[in-house]
Amino acid sequence: MSCFCRCAWLVLTLFLGAPAFAKPFLPIDDGAVLERLPEKTDPSLRDVKRLRAALDRNPGDIALAARLARRAIEAGRETGDPRFFGQAQAALAPWWTQRDPPAQALLLRATLKQSTHDFPGALADLDRLIAANPRDGQALLTRATVLTVQGRYADARADCARIARLTVPLVTIACDAASASVSGEAASAYRTLTGALAAPAADAGLAEWAQTLAGEIAQRRGDAAAAEAHFRAALALDPRDPYLLGAYADFLLDRNRPAEVVPLLKDYTRNDNLLLRLVLAEARLPELRSSFAAHRADLEDRYDAGGRRGDTLHRREEARYALEISGDSGRALALARENWRVQRESADLRILLSAAKAAGDAAVLREAGEWVRAHRLEDAAITALLQTQ
Amino acid sequence: MKSLCALLLCLIATGAIAHKPSDSYLTLERHGAAVQGRWDVSLRDLDAAITLDANGDGEITWGEVRAKRTAIAAYALSRLDLASGGRACPLEAADALIDQHSDGAYAVLRLSGTCPQPGPALSAEYRLLFDIDPTHRGLLQYIEDGRTHSAIFSAEARAQMLGAGTAWQQLAAYVHEGVWHIWLGFDHILFLLSLLLPAVLLRRGGAWQPAESFRGAFWDVARIVTAFTVAHSITLTLAALDVVSLPSRWVESAIALSVVLAAINNVFPVVSHGRWLAAFGFGLIHGFGFAGALRDLGLPTGSLALSLFGFNVGVELGQLAIVGVFLPAAFWLRGTWTYRRVVLAGGSALIAAIAGVWLVERAFNVAILPTVA
Secondary structure, eight states: OOHHHHHHHHHIIIIIOOGGGSOOBOOOOTTOEEEEOHHHHOGGGHHHHHHHHHHHHSTTOHHHHHHHHHHHHHHHHHHOOHHHHHHHHHHTHHHHSOSSOOHHHHHHHHHHHHHTTOHHHHHHHHHHHHHHOTTOHHHHHHHHHHHHHTTOHHHHHHHHHHTTTTSOHHHHHHHHHHHHTTTTOHHHHHHHHHHHHHSOOSOHHHHHHHHHHHHHHHHHTTOHHHHHHHHHHHHHHOTTOHHHHHHHHHHHHHTTOHHHHHHHHTTOTTBHHHHHHHHHHHHTOGGGHHHHHHHHHHHHHHHHHHHHHTOOTTHHHHHHHIIIIIOOHHHHHHHHHHHHHHOOOHHHHHHHHHHHHHHTOHHHHHHHHHHHHHHTOOOHHHHHHHHTO | OHHHHHHHHHTTOOSOOOBOOOEEEEEEEEETTEEEEEEEEEHHHHHHHHOOOTTOSSEEEHHHHHHTHHHHHHHHHTTEEEEETTEEOOEEEOOOEEEEETTEEEEEEEEEEEOSSOOSSEEEEEOTTTTTOTTOEEEEEEEETTEEEEEEEOSSOOEEEEOOSSHHHHHHHHHHHHHHHHHHOHHHHHHHHHHHGGGGEEEETTEEEEOSOHHHHHHHHHHHHHHHHHHHHHHHHHHHTTSSOOOHHHHHHHHHHHHHHHHHHHHSOSOSSOHHHHHHHHHHHHHHHHHHHHHHHOOOTTOHHHHHHHHHHHHHHHHHHHHHHHHHHHHHHTTSHHIIIIIIIIHHHHHHHHHHHHHHHHHHTOOOSOOOO
């Protein structure tokens, strides 16, 4: 074992206690509920179990495997629970390492790689799909999303343009707005997107997604009233979307309205990202000190467990935690820089800037400033951070 | 078009993973032959594997878990293999308890087991849940001599060698194993003895005469032992580093054959002066046999060179001990009729017979003699 592991373990046991060594107990009451499964909240998630059982009986049935993987990815997106993504990957096991699997397996594989932030792997699969079928709208949209996260806006917008004739206008417009709004065309992107949203949408999920995006763009442009309206419209369409809940909570935290975050997120403490927002809100509310302490300990346990398993998926959130809760700007900066190497969304730049400022790292501040100028990023929070240097 | 919309959204989710992923927490502690441990597996994962939620209401109650306690232990234990010295360490689990982790309730299995063959390293193979969720991880803490090591099992890294103590302790353990291997591996001892028996004699005019000086006998023995050592060290190293690998059935049969030939040569001498050459040639084959034994013990990654060196040193020490006892005794008895007739001729014939049976057993994969180990 390397010294690093040993040191890490020592630190772990000295400062955090070992969560795995808590006292096990023997429950007395047979009726005691020990665990609530996701299907308790959403009975339709039973589909995943049902499809898994069916696939167990017919292993290698690609149509069934693809249905299971798609349903599991959907469930993962709805709940934020990585177990569903893991089950989707298990369904695709026969095709997971194949060089050239059938298109439907390849698309799902790319999606799963994207969800675990293996962006180069996802792009390789998507490139192959699009090369085989240039009119594969799904592959094009997914590739545009990955490219946007990587900050490759021109390439992303080219993909969005190619799906124009393959889907409804709102998808194309939202696809383009995601990139255009962070590369110098925020005003026109917002105008086009809200224009498209004014027409009745064919699909509630699509409308919710586009409203969330509009809310984020409005927030970046510093238009709080419009942002709030979009987030509320989105919440009316789907009050449980974890991505939307996180985005709205961030908006409320930015507006210094932590008291509203608590009721919004108190039932979502299983979701690490939402628990982080809850902890950030409770930290500002002295009357919730005990709840804050408990939630903070929980979150620390989970980051600790993630560290032990070697996870790097949540560096953005961990950096935020390190900066705003632990007050450890050095660690926050290290995490934010590693994160920035992988993903380059506006939120990634913001935590990088905040951490660099707190740690007094002029070189990172300069780099961040250059990125903003080069891409003509419009984000009120980032502009404020850069101005108050 | 509507279905396309739904599909599109489901498949472009970003930043979606936000729960704690599936992990189990395994602690293993070894004291000599005894292994004890604790294994925390989340109820959600167990439900996905063996359906704890019997009434399908989305809630797992203690009653539902209690009804499946045996199944939980059987499921988990069937996915964890421990072995030491090439032999399995069967594990048992006491009835599951419950513990609350930051992400929900876990079943807690308390493990105990015994390793029948103590070895310097414990090999562990972990297969829990990888078929259901390839992103599952097993987070291991391994405790030995009050020191804790951690390791992570994943679908890509299912097997781990759990090292033993400090480098010195590890070296000592491998030296020890090397000594025992030569002492318990009768084929190596018999081969060596077959070559050494005539060393205190001289072949003159078709008959055995006692060697004149101890010095002459000593150097004859030294040449043979050194040749054997150099040869088997070469092949042991090559095989342990996976440079050369030979089928073990072939190797084991060839070792038996080498014993047969060396022993017969004492009864019907063909080679009398170049026995060190025979020691070298057959020593190459014995080295592959040592490598097989070393592989069974487990080679901890990261200290391959150390364990290889230690094992080899142990083999030499074991060999020297045999020579140290053999040479003075044989030299003392060399002039007697008993030595020449009973020990050399009779002993060699017996060795050839035993090794002949081994040869048949190993070459044709049948059991004739009762197994010793």
